[in-house]
C-alpha cells in the first residue's frame with residue numbers, strides 16, 4: 001500500500017472551539033458535511049486532545065473556518081499546544097455564539113450540538129447538528145493543501161492525516177519549538193523568522209529526522 005495516495009484527499013482548515021469553565025480548542029482539518037436536512041457535519045478528534053474531553057462533557061462545539069490570511073500564530077498556538085497547559089484564547093479576538101467561542105476574523109463560523117459520537121481507535125468522530133451560524137465573508141478559505149504548500153506547515157502526530165516519514169526521507173532540519181514548523185538546514189539563518197508562528201530563530205532547534 002502507498003499511504004501517499006491519501007495526500008490527494010482535499011480538506012479545509014478549521015478551529016474547533018468549545019467551552020466548559022474555560023474556553024478550549026484545537027486546529028482540525030478533518031471535517032465533512034454529512035447531511036443537509038438536518039444540517040450535520042463530522043469532525044475527527046484525537047482522544048488525547050483536551051478539546052475531545054471537553055466536547056464530550058458539554059456536547060457542543062464551534063467551527064471557525066480559517067481564511068488564507070489567518071494569523072499563523074493561531075495555527076501554531078491551537079495546533080501545537082494543549083489547552084491543558086495554556087490559555088489559547090489569551091490575546092485572540094473572539095466572539096461568543098451559543099456560549100461557545102468563535103474567531104472574530106474568519107470566513108464564517110457555526111456552532112453544533114453533538115448528536116452522535118463514534119469511537120475509532122485513536123479518534124472520536126463527533127457528529128454535530130448546526131444550531132447557529134455567523135455570516136460568511138468573501139475571504140478565501142484556507143485549504144489543507146495551501147497550509148502545506150504555501151505556509152509550508154506540518155501536521156502533528158495527533159492529526160488523523162499525519163503520515164510518518166520514511167527512513168530514506170530522513171534529513172537534518174531546524175525545528176521551531178513553538179509551532180513545530182521545520183525548515184531545511186540550508187534555508188535556516190540566525191535572522192530566520194518562523195513563517196507559521198513568527199517567532200525568531202532562537203526558538204529553532206537543529207534535529208536529525
Ligand SMILES: Cc1cc2nc3c(=O)[nH]c(=O)nc-3n(C[C@H](O)[C@H](O)[C@H](O)COP(=O)(O)O)c2cc1C
Nearest residue numbers: 026027028029030045046049050051079081082083
Ligand atoms: C494542520 C493541522 C491539522 C490538524 N488536524 C487535526 C484533526 O483533524 N484532528 C485532531 O484531533 N487533531 C488535529 N490536529 C492536532 C491538534 O490541533 C493538536 O493536537 C492540538 O494541540 C490539540 O490541542 P488540545 O489538547 O488543547 O485539544 C491538527 C493540527 C494541525 C496543525
